[in-house]
Amino acid sequence: MRRRTFLAAAGALAAASFRARAQVVQDIRPLVDAITGGATPDEGGIDIELPQIAENGHSVPLTVRVPSPMREDDHVRAIHVIAERNPRPAVATFELGPWSGRAEVATRIRLAGTQKVTVVAALSGNRFRIARKDILVASAACLDEGSL
Amino acid sequence: MLRAFLLLLLAASLPAGASDPPRPSPLRNGSEFQSGDVRSLQADDFANPMALWVERGRRLWSEVRNGRSCAACHGDAVRAMKGVAARYPRFDPSLGRVVDLDQRIDACEQAMTGTAFASESDDLLGLSAYIALQSRGMPLKVSIDGPARKTWEAGRDLYYTRIGQLNLACTSCHDASWGKTLLAETISQGHPTGWPAYRLEWQRPGSLERRLRACFNGVRAEMPAYGSPDLVALELYLAWRAQGLPMESPAVRR
Amino acid sequence: MSMLGRLSVPPSVKRGEPFAVRVIVQHPMETGFRRDYEGKVIPLHIVDRLVCRYGGRDVFRATLGSGIAANPYLVFYVVATESGPLEVEWEDDKGEVGKVSADVNVG
Numbered sequence: 472m473r474r475r476t477f478l479a480a481a482g483a484l485a486a487a488s489f490r491a492r493a494q495v496v497q498d499i500r501p502l503v504d505a506i507t508g509g510a511t512p513d514e515g516g517i518d519i520e521l522p523q524i525a526e527n528g529h530s531v532p533l534t535v536r537v538p539s540p541m542r543e544d545d546h547v548r549a550i551h552v553i554a555e556r557n558p559r560p561a562v563a564t565f566e567l568g569p570w571s572g573r574a575e576v577a578t579r580i581r582l583a584g585t586q587k588v589t590v591v592a593a594l595s596g597n598r599f600r601i602a603r604k605d606i607l608v609a610s611a612a613c614l615d616e617g618s619l
Numbered sequence: 620m621l622r623a624f625l626l627l628l629l630a631a632s633l634p635a636g637a638s639d640p641p642r643p644s645p646l647r648n649g650s651e652f653q654s655g656d657v658r659s660l661q662a663d664d665f666a667n668p669m670a671l672w673v674e675r676g677r678r679l680w681s682e683v684r685n686g687r688s689c690a691a692c693h694g695d696a697v698r699a700m701k702g703v704a705a706r707y708p709r710f711d712p713s714l715g716r717v718v719d720l721d722q723r724i725d726a727c728e729q730a731m732t733g734t735a736f737a738s739e740s741d742d743l744l745g746l747s748a749y750i751a752l753q754s755r756g757m758p759l760k761v762s763i764d765g766p767a768r769k770t771w772e773a774g775r776d777l778y779y780t781r782i783g784q785l786n787l788a789c790t791s792c793h794d795a796s797w798g799k800t801l802l803a804e805t806i807s808q809g810h811p812t813g814w815p816a817y818r819l820e821w822q823r824p825g826s827l828e829r830r831l832r833a834c835f836n837g838v839r840a841e842m843p844a845y846g847s848p849d850l851v852a853l854e855l856y857l858a859w860r861a862q863g864l865p866m867e868s869p870a871v872r873r
Numbered sequence: 874m875s876m877l878g879r880l881s882v883p884p885s886v887k888r889g890e891p892f893a894v895r896v897i898v899q900h901p902m903e904t905g906f907r908r909d910y911e912g913k914v915i916p917l918h919i920v921d922r923l924v925c926r927y928g929g930r931d932v933f934r935a936t937l938g939s940g941i942a943a944n945p946y947l948v949f950y951v952v953a954t955e956s957g958p959l960e961v962e963w964e965d966d967k968g969e970v971g972k973v974s975a976d977v978n979v980g
Contacts, residue, residue: 526654526803527819527873530942541891554940558906562940565949570932572891572952579942581904609803610873613906665881668944671899675877822943823901 494583494611496555503601506551506591512599517590519604528582528612537574537592537600541567547574549593556586558613582606583613640775640860643794643808648864652797652807653873657819661871668817669748669869672741672824676749679742685732689746697753704754705866708855710767717770719854721747721826722846738845744824747815751868758865759812761858770848774856777849783840789853804873810861811854813870820873827854830872876900876971880961885978886953894925894933896961897946898971904939920945923963927977928954953979 503512520534537547546569552562565576574592582588585607592600650658661667680689680696693699707720714726724746725735736743763771778789792801793809800806814827821829828850832842843849881895898920905917917939925933932951951959960974 522656526656529819529822530660532656532660534948552940557940558904559938559940561938563938564936566934566936567949568932570928570930570952570954571950573950575948575950577946577948579946581940581942613904665879665895666897666946668897668899668946670879671877671897671944674879675899 507599512601516600517602524607528608530579534577551591553589557583581612582608584611649813672745672748675745687731700750700753704751705757748869754866774852783838785838787838811857813867816870816872878973880973880975885980891950902943920965925961927959
């Protein structure tokens with residue numbers, strides 16, 4: 472239920488930003504609220520590994536680690552990645568559980584310019600954590616570049 | 620008249636290297652001009668996106684098409700294609716001209732099935748990547764003797780010719796300015812050792828031909844068509860210029 | 874050829890311990906913001922769902938957006954329970970699916 476609400480909110484936010492057609496930093500609070508159901512997440516408790524400078528915004532390595540015993544009664548349920556300056560700030564959602572053993576996901580993302588990347592972790596017991604990391608992007612993705 | 624003829628004879632008898640154009644010193648491979656992240660991505664045989672195309676090439680090698688297959692003639696690619704990509708471009712007697720590896724693959728495919736692969740298609744890039752991988756780490760060494768010589772000279776001349784609205788020659792950047800910064804990037808020496816490569820800007824793999832066309836566009840010159848003799852001549856010259864450097868294909872580039 | 878993907882798990886894993894699963898899928902992850910030579914927008918086309926199944930259950934799910942780089946690459950963890958197949962399946966927004974599997978050897 473919550474995941475669909477998050478995606479719907481992300482869609483609305485994306486439509487608005489597409490009309491604006493600018494690589495501006497957006498207010499991602501509605502996105503965060505959709506994840507937490509309006510509750511304020513706890514700050515920190517998430518390790519975001521991103522380069523300080525990304526030469527090319529088309530493919531930036533990201534690793535997210537959320538320290539957690541990953542037990543039935545205390546585990547990470549989902550990791551949400553948000554890029555405030557991307558035309559669609561909702562980058563991805565990863566669903567985990569006690570069967571994961573480790574709340575760690577690595578991937579490669581696109582970044583449309585220098586910005587903060589925000590990660591929200593949803594934990595069992597209706598708890599939430601939030602963390603952010605700044606990254607300088609030398610060559611932005613998503614802009615209308617030539618593909619010669 | 621006689622003196623001119625004798626001078627000509629003397630010039631023709633000099634060893635080929637006597638008046639060759641200069642090559643960069645020290646020679647630095649393409650990956651040395653990429654960011655640390657791009658270098659790690661290239662070195663990771665699983666995360667390097669080219670591995671997907673290598674896998675495609677591996678399957679195509681054994682795939683039966685029109686009742687035939689690469690494997691049927693060549694056998695196991697790991698053995699039969701070892702070192703092959705490091706000798707391209709080369710003069711192919713059966714085709715009567717200098718060809719690059721992709722053109723040689725296409726000629727085979729044409730002979731096998733009647734239809735060549737499309738330029739920059741996943742299939743052609745897959746086979747190209749798979750075959751080039753079998754030369755990884757081996758020194759690039761092309762022949763410019765005999766029938767290849769004229770093509771090499773045409774490539775050399777093009778390399779030193781100013782072109783486009785920006786009026787730049789290859790040498791202007793890749794000899795005079797390698798190591799310097801252009802916009803957000805470090806200018807490389809322009810070696811062909813990593814191709815086909817996954818270019819982050821394209822977000823897919825591409826051939827050396829595609830990359831060279833982009834260079835022409837970069838100096839606001841008309842891009843030679845795929846398969847143009849200008850491009851293969853330039854490729855041969857670049858391969859000669861890079862000789863001795865280890866092959867990096869299939870590489871990752873920005 | 875169907876949607877190509879590659880999957881990697883360690884050659885052997887310890888029962889009860891989490892192990893890394895690596896997957897890469899061939900897909901352009903077209904953002905819908907690029908234009909072709911005629912100025913026409915190239916439509917959005919992405920892998921939006923991916924799931925990993927092991928030991929009879931879904932052990933990882935991903936919902937991906939156009940902010941994931943082309944040829945999506947993922948590393949995640951799964952606790953080793955029993956020897957057997959581990960399967961990763963994905964679907965794009967046109968309904969095309971791809972699947973890869975590997976054998977997990979629990980020591």
